[in-house]
Amino acid sequence: MNTKLLKKLSEAVGLGHITDVREIAKAELAKYASVREFGSIGLIAEINNGKEKTVMLEAHIDEVSFIVTHVFESGFLKVSNVGGNDGRILPATPVTVHGKTDIPAVFASNPPHLSGENEAKTADEAIIDTGLCNKLKDIVSPGDYVTYDRNFSEFSGGRVSGKSLDDRAAVACLIEIASRVYDKALPVNLVFCLSEQEELGTRGAKTAAFSIDCDEAVAIDVSFGDAPDVPPTKCGRLGGGAMIGISPILNRKITDKLTTVAEDKNIPHQFEVMGGTTGTDADVISVSKDGIPCGLISIPLRNMHTPAEVIDMADLDSICDILEGYLLSGGAL
Helix, strand or coil, X not given: CCHHHHHHHHHCCCECCECHHHHHHHHHHCCCCEEEEEHHHEEEEEECCCCCCEEEEEEECCXXXXXXXXXXXXXXEEEEEECCCCHHHCCCCEEEEECCCEEEEEECCCCCCCCCCXXXXXXXXXXXXXXXXXXXXXXXXCCCEEEECCCCEECHHHEEEECCHHHHHHXXXXXXXXXXXXXXXXCCEEEEEEECCHHHCCHHHHHHHHHCCCCEEEEEEEEEECCCCCCHXXXXXXXXXXXXXXXXXXXXXXXXXXXXXXHHCCCCEEEEECCCCCCCCHHHHCCCCCCCXXXXXXXXXXXXXXXXXXEEHHHHHHHHHHHHHHHHCCCCC
16 A cells, blocks of 8 residues: 555545545546546546446545634634534644635643633634734635644554544545556446545435446445454454445445455455444445445544544555455456
8 A cells, every 4th residue: 555645645635625635536546547526526437348337436535624613803713513523632733724825723722720611622612723813814714614734644563643544545545446456357347436525424425326327336434443442342453454344234245245355365354243324425325326235344543533543554455455356356246
């Protein structure tokens, strides 16, 4: 897996009209496939081999962020969530405000000596300090976006940390898979879908699945990674390989085929069992049109919906190896 590419995807901004990450992904996928942009969906890249069957691989490209709701003369901002940010980590967190120009800022934090029950616990309660005082209204307006300001970091042992690894890590997997299979004798047509607005209710995947004519699909997302205070029954182990989803809403033949490929090729993998919906784009893909058979593979991730998400690069390799084998064998149906 290309760590440099993941760094670019992680650090880039991509929400609403700010399409930096979309441009990076489009340039990478254009090396291997025919790429087009399509409304709020994001990007669609196709490798059409003239085959009867089409498989779609999907990941979302948007990120959790904030939107400005009020600008104070004193240089402070009020914001609201765009997606499910973890309010516990907001005090003293650096951000970038995307106004007429990008400006650095930080969520305000009361001194511990004065903190108490009134400490902000959600984005709506928090205040952002820009330091610009009466110049602020010339640069920032209600409706401007705010994103976490965090550089991608490489840890020891093949682990990395950064913002928006949910779901840019999966986007990196799709680009890696495209590079592996574009010049091989694929027995299927292949569509890569990088959808937007997943964090706002899987909106992009709804329209994408309706517009793309595919016979089966696999969504790639993240799930809860292990930590000392996380119940082992509710998470996957970082470095344990791809988390193959098992759920009533997922197609069992696809799940079984993904598992068979992993077992036959000795690719590290683990299972994520869910009793109902998955909380991913697979939920809406599986009920689009007359029902698109869909599977799910997830990346174990720590610190979800924060600027310090952590993954193991070996798990991305596992996902790419499994999906490469899955595609070269013609899918499941």
